[in-house]
Amino acid sequence: MSKGQSGLGKSTLVNTLFKSQVSRKASSWNREEKIPKTVEIKAIGHVIEEGGVKMKLTVIDTPGFGDQINNENCWEPIEKYINEQYEKFLKEEVNIARKKRIPDTRVHCCLYFISPTGHSLRPLDLEFMKHLSKVVNIIPVIAKADTMTLEEKSEFKQRVRKELEVNGIEFYPQKEFDEDLEDKTENDKIRQESMPFAVVGSDKEYQVNGKRVLGRKTPWGIIEVENLNHCEFALLRDFVIRTHLQDLKEVTHNIHYETYRAKRLNDNGGLPPGEGLLGSVLPPVPATPCPTAE
Amino acid sequence: SYTPAPLFAALNFLSHQRKWAQDKEYVGFAALPNQLHRKSVKKGFDFTLMVAGESGLGKSTLINSLFLTNLYEDRQVPEASARLTQTLTIERRGVEIEEGGIKVKLTLVDTPGFGDSVDCSDCWLPVVRFIEEQFEQYLRDESGLNRKNIQDSRVHCCLYFISPFGRGLRPLDVAFLRAVHEKVNIIPVIGKADALMPKETQALKQKIRDQLREEEINIYQFPECDSDEDEDFKRQDAEMKESIPFAVVGSCEVVRDGGNRPMRGRRYSWGTVEVENPHHCDFLNLRRMLVQTHLQDLKEVTHDVLYEGYRARCLQSLARPGARDRASRSKLSRQSATEIPLPMLPLAETEKLIREKDEELRRMQEMLEKMQAQMQQSQAPGEQSDAL
Numbered sequence: 001m002s003k004g005q006s007g008l009g010k011s012t013l014v015n016t017l018f019k020s021q022v023s024r025k026a027s028s029w030n031r032e033e034k035i036p037k038t039v040e041i042k043a044i045g046h047v048i049e050e051g052g053v054k055m056k057l058t059v060i061d062t063p064g065f066g067d068q069i070n071n072e073n074c075w076e077p078i079e080k081y082i083n084e085q086y087e088k089f090l091k092e093e094v095n096i097a098r099k100k101r102i103p104d105t106r107v108h109c110c111l112y113f114i115s116p117t118g119h120s121l122r123p124l125d126l127e128f129m130k131h132l133s134k135v136v137n138i139i140p141v142i143a144k145a146d147t148m149t150l151e152e153k154s155e156f157k158q159r160v161r162k163e164l165e166v167n168g169i170e171f172y173p174q175k176e177f178d179e180d181l182e183d184k185t186e187n188d189k190i191r192q193e194s195m196p197f198a199v200v201g202s203d204k205e206y207q208v209n210g211k212r213v214l215g216r217k218t219p220w221g222i223i224e225v226e227n228l229n230h231c232e233f234a235l236l237r238d239f240v241i242r243t244h245l246q247d248l249k250e251v252t253h254n255i256h257y258e259t260y261r262a263k264r265l266n267d268n269g270g271l272p273p274g275e276g277l278l279g280s281v282l283p284p285v286p287a288t289p290c291p292t293a294e
Numbered sequence: 295s296y297t298p299a300p301l302f303a304a305l306n307f308l309s310h311q312r313k314w315a316q317d318k319e320y321v322g323f324a325a326l327p328n329q330l331h332r333k334s335v336k337k338g339f340d341f342t343l344m345v346a347g348e349s350g351l352g353k354s355t356l357i358n359s360l361f362l363t364n365l366y367e368d369r370q371v372p373e374a375s376a377r378l379t380q381t382l383t384i385e386r387r388g389v390e391i392e393e394g395g396i397k398v399k400l401t402l403v404d405t406p407g408f409g410d411s412v413d414c415s416d417c418w419l420p421v422v423r424f425i426e427e428q429f430e431q432y433l434r435d436e437s438g439l440n441r442k443n444i445q446d447s448r449v450h451c452c453l454y455f456i457s458p459f460g461r462g463l464r465p466l467d468v469a470f471l472r473a474v475h476e477k478v479n480i481i482p483v484i485g486k487a488d489a490l491m492p493k494e495t496q497a498l499k500q501k502i503r504d505q506l507r508e509e510e511i512n513i514y515q516f517p518e519c520d521s522d523e524d525e526d527f528k529r530q531d532a533e534m535k536e537s538i539p540f541a542v543v544g545s546c547e548v549v550r551d552g553g554n555r556p557m558r559g560r561r562y563s564w565g566t567v568e569v570e571n572p573h574h575c576d577f578l579n580l581r582r583m584l585v586q587t588h589l590q591d592l593k594e595v596t597h598d599v600l601y602e603g604y605r606a607r608c609l610q611s612l613a614r615p616g617a618r619d620r621a622s623r624s625k626l627s628r629q630s631a632t633e634i635p636l637p638m639l640p641l642a643e644t645e646k647l648i649r650e651k652d653e654e655l656r657r658m659q660e661m662l663e664k665m666q667a668q669m670q671q672s673q674a675p676g677e678q679s680d681a682l
Contacts, residue, residue, distance in 0.1 A: 007460040069466050070413045115459060116489075117350020121374040124412050144459055147489040149562060163374055218491055219573050221565025229563045 001060040001136070003078065003128070004113025006067055008143035013201030014059055014111075016214060016225060017237055018048060036064035039077045060107065066124050075128045082107050082136050086260040106257060108248045109172070109240065110136045113143040114196060118152050120159050129169045135256055137172035137248055139240065140164070145198035145231050146216065146223045153198050160196055171195065173244070177251055190239065197236040200225055338397040340446055341589060342428075344478065345402060346421065346470065347455025348409030351485030356453075356544035357402060359558060359569055360581055363389055364546070382407040382417050384424045403449060409466050418470040425449050425477045429604040434647070439654065450596045451514070451584070452478045455485040456539060462501035463509075471511045477600055479514035479592050481584065482506070487541035487575050488560065488567045495541050502539050513538070516583060517591060534583055540576035545569050 002010040043060045060081075065074055085106040092102040110132065114125055129138055140160070145153060164171060173191065178184040202225050205212045214225040225233045240248070345353045354366035385404040390397065405421055408414075428448040435444040452474065456467060463471075471480060482502065487495060506513060516538075519531045549559040549566050558569040569577050584592075 005460070007457070009459075067464060069469060070415045072413045115350065119350050119371045123374050123410060126374045127412055144489055146562070147458075147486050149560060159373075167375060216491055218488070218565070218567075219571075220488075220567050221562065223562075223564050 001062070001078075001082075001107045001110045002113065003062050003065055003110060004143060005065065005115065006063060008113040008115060009201050010061065010111070010113055010143070012203055013113075013141075013143070013199060013233075015203055016201040016233065017240070018046075018057060037068070039064040039074050041077060041081045058105070071124055074124075075131050079131060079135060082132075083260065086257055087264075089257065090261055090264060106252055107136050108252045110138045112138050112140045114140055114160065116142055116144055116147050116156070116198075118148060118156055120156075121163050126163070126167055126169070129164070129171070130167060133169050133171060135260070137174075137251055137256070138169075139172050139236075140196040141236065142196050142198040144200065146200045148198065157196060157198065161192070172248065172251070174251070177255060194232065194235055194239075197232040197239070199233045199236055200231040201233065335396055338399060339589070340399045340401075341451075341593065342401040342403060342447060342449050344405070344421075344425075344449045344452040345455070346405045346408055346452055347485065348457065348466070349406070351455040351457055352542075352544050353404075353453075353455050353485065355546060356483075356485065356542055356577075358546050359544035359577065360585065361389070361391065361400065363391075382420050384420060401447070408470075414466055417466075418473045421470070422473050422477065425474060426604065429477075429601055432601065433605055433608065438651070439658070448596055448601060449478050451592045452480050453584075454480055454482050456482055456502060458484050458486050458489040458498065458541075462498065463505045468505070468509050468511070471506075471513075472509065475512045476603065479595055479600070480511075481514050481580075482539035483580065484539050484541040486543065488543045490541065499537070499539055499541065514592065514595070516588060534579045537576050537579055540580040542577050542580055543567055543569055543575040544577070 002014055004010055040063050041060060042063065043058055045056060045058045047054060047056050049055070062078055065071075065078070068074070089102060089104065089106055092099060112125070112129060112132075114121065129140070132138060142148075142153075142156070142160075148156060170176070171191075173183075173187040175184075175187075175191070178187055200216065200223055202214045202216050202223075204215065204217075206215050206217050206222050207213075208215070208222055208224060213222075213227070216223040216225075224230050228234055343357075345357060347353060349371065354369065358364060358366060383406055385406060387402045387404065389400050389402070391400060392398070403424070408417060408421070411417065425448075432444070432446065432448055435441065454467070454471065456463065471482075474480065484490075484495070484498060484502075490498065516531075516535055519528055523531075543560065545558045545560050545567075547558065547560070548556050549561050549568075550556055560567045560569075568574050572578050
């Protein structure tokens with residue numbers, strides 16, 4: 001799921017991450033395009049394949065978030081959507097005749113796009129992350145980072161990290177879920193130095209030093225998306241796809257989903273949500289193991 | 295060393311006309327512009343510039359770049375949690391700049407907190423109120439008895455910053471611009487324009503222009519250049535107008551370009567943006583149009599159009615017969631204070647002001663009587679009472 005005000009390059013970035021047109025980009029500068037009056041949730045599914053491994057990827061966009069004059073509670077539709085997916089999974093789980101593989105529509109990762117103001121987080125950013133970090137894995141990302149010099153980037157990141165800490169916001173990878181020392185060391189480095197990743201996305205290619213690279217061409221130079229001297233896109237991609245994809249799913253299933261399930265069972269007097277008499281007669285359902293990657 | 299280009303020296307445009315005055319074959323009134331010029335140079339030049347737009351768009355850096363100042367050096371930007379309940383404040387900063395013998399008293403009006411909160415409803419109202427208060431003050435002063443030293447604190451221009459990260463004007467931008475466009479000259483700019491590639495800049499500018507038209511927002515219209523200007527100048531003028539909204543980049547850092555010339559810029563790993571390079575951004579255009587050529591026109595439009603509009607609305611709202619008539623305005627100011635319709639709402643304030651003016655008038659009359667009495671006593675003929 002990608003979140004943030006419109007125009008922060010969310011669609012372009014997601015497309016760049018998965019090297020395909022998986023995010024529906026409103027055609028650039030469409031004259032008829034209007035900012036939606038309420039936050040919309042748009043989910044699009046794709047099947048992408050690499051090296052014989054197929055992945056069913058669902059990208060959820062939230063146009064309209066943070067665009068209005070009054071953005072109070074604009075995160076509520078999103079929280080609702082996420083909880084609805086947990087509810088769907090829970091209902092499947094408690095079924096008598098269960099599917100062998102429960103279709104998993106739960107949100108495994110939420111990329112939150114921070115505007116590169118250079119000052120600090122915006123009040124809306126804080127509010128959103130405070131509410132949502134309790135229900136979904138949030139990976140904060142600094143959007144359109146090509147407007148910051150190296151110094152500005154470093155200072156901004158430090159300030160953002162500090163603000164998140166002071167406000168008790170735990171972004172993924174959360175400290176409390178580090179499984180062992182190896183995890184902790186690796187994740188500590190990412191948490192304290194690299195994140196939030198300052199990224200630039202592009203779907204255009206240019207010729208640089210004899211190679212075709214994804215980038216942005218300006219009168220003062222070409223910004224190369226996959227050049228670590230220019231931005232941290234490659235770090236984000238490796239982190240989300242190459243090293244932590246499975247972990248994102250596991251934390252979602254073992255932590256966030258379990259929290260939701262426990263709350264639902266408690267609300268229901270320790271019983272699973274069900275229809276009629278049958279639901280109140282059955283014993284509580286044990287948790288299912290985490291579905292492995294396909 | 296880095297020597298910045300002169301800004302206000304362009305106000306000195308009449309120097310070439312000095313020759314006329316010395317030529318014996320002419321009566322000499324061609325020297326009149328010269329006299330006006332000298333007087334205005336002596337008087338100095340006041341200008342109030344408002345800067346508005348959400349935080350993080352490079353406003354302060356741009357102002358510092360435009361006027362080669364460090365006005366925002368000690369500024370502290372509060373953290374997000376502090377800004378959760380922050381209300382909009384209006385800050386004023388003054389700076390005196392002297393250049394080529396011309397003194398400029400520049401007042402900058404800032405609106406920290408604008409567009410920051412989660413709920414920004416009506417956040418533009420304090421700004422509108424501020425602009426109107428300056429008009430009110432001027433109207434009061436203009437209608438007063440002692441008009442020698444009227445301070446003009448009216449806002450002559452508002453630079454409105456639009457985000458380069460959006461898809462054009464956002465609802466908040468539209469709301470703000472609609473609230474102030476009949477009260478202040480608006481010059482829209484796109485901040486941090488180095489976020490955009492050239493095609494993106496063009497598309498964004500077009501989108502903004504279309505939206506301004508659709509929402510019927512009146513921005514400041516740079517006047518037509520005179521028909522007797524040369525073609526080059528006309529072309530340059532047209533190009534500048536077409537580049538509105540200006541896509542700007544500011545910087546207080548000096549970098550060196552390829553030829554080792556020092557200039558203001560932003561250095562990235564992939565290249566350096568030069569603030570004064572017309573291929574990189576519209577900074578030069580903005581500086582030229584705002585400071586070098588249109589400073590006076592902005593003041594005139596503020597006075598002749600925007601202020602007059604405010605004044606007319608005020609006086610009309612008092613529904614006094616003949617109050618609208620411009621000719622009767624001068625007549626009104628010579629009448630006693632009680633009859634001057636001071637158009638201020640709420641009514642209680644107006645009455646209070648009338649009472650104050652009454653008091654003032656009475657005191658002055660007393661003083662005059664006292665002096666006249668003294669004169670008669672001392673019997674000093676030919677002595678003029680110049681007390682008032």
